[in-house]
Amino acid sequence: MNVAISNSSDKPIYQQIFEQISAQILKGELESGYVLPPIRQAAQELRVSIITVKKAWEELEHSGLIHTVTGKGCFVADFTPDQILQLRNDMVQGQMATDASYYKSFGLTIDEVIELLKKVY
């Protein structure tokens, strides 16, 4: 599991942790059944507060990416390929919504955006 935290980012730290881990789960880098480190240990290693990690883990659980077994820890959940696809699309769309509002602020039409996107993709 890889997590790199940036202090200069505008995103809250728990959000950064959540996004990075969920991306790794959705890309299949973390397989189902993978055990996440205990919250307090992760906080110590990442040098962030305990509640920050707790929040990130809660978000992951809320999105259905991990499940908690009391006394045993947090595990990456089981998914069918359809579910993975669904979750991945949700995440990508979330990012697109943010980006879209940025493009709209310049008055670009969708066709113009697609043209520009083709150039950089």
Add this chain to the structure above:
Amino acid sequence: MLSLDVKQVSKKYDTFELKEVSFQLEKGYIMGFIGANGAGKTTTIKLILNMIRIDSGEVQILGKNIAEHELELKQIIGCAFGDVEFYSRSKIKTLTDVIKRFYKNWNDDTYYSYLRRFKLDENKKISQLSTGMKVKYNLALALSHGAKLLILDEPTSGLDPVARDNLLEIFQELVSEGEISILFSTHITTDLEKCADFITFIENGRIVKSAEKEEFVASYRLLNGKENQLNEVKDKLISYKKNSFGFTGLIHAEDFDPGLEINAVIPSLEEIMIYFAKKEAMYV
């Protein structure tokens, strides 16, 4: 379980008043206690430790009233006030030998392991220690008697960035088992951005807010707008600064109407402190 429960504590002096101070610290977490110089941080800490008599209110540590169970509770509290100002011409060894007698659960093995870890030479005199070393010596003493609650007054001020980082790492390690809780006051807010779970902010003898760190900063917005927009929000701002580019001001998140086209971001702890201090200045 609550490690520390401060309930409606008040204390009146001729020129300063601490008014109905309340906050709670859960076991196994770190709380940062912030406020400008003279806001009442040290007074609050002294009241918690029963070093000053409370006018009204109550302080409970691990469920017990400090005024009634002082001797018992002091066995499980470790405190450090930045400096060691007593017996500064004696060696560490001599001073420790005096202090350890007060504690029933003193553990020499733990003590020596911290001395090694902190690179403290017990044959050095207190007066020869740097500020950072004194803090570490204090911590070594606090940790060697099995303290469950550490109350530290400005432990990081006067330390260089490397030593501060070092100390914060130790704090996180201490709470990682979930048994020890730490309350530390500071005005270096960057120390807290990462390691603190809870923030309690005191201003002019009153608690402005005590909450989880992320909830704490998220309850404010820092606005950045054009000068002509200032009037739309002026009444609701905690305080603001005006310049030729527009204005910046702090507002409670619930008072801010996102419909207004004013740039709003979540402030840093430092910005919150600064704008609150500015508010005081505006009405004086």
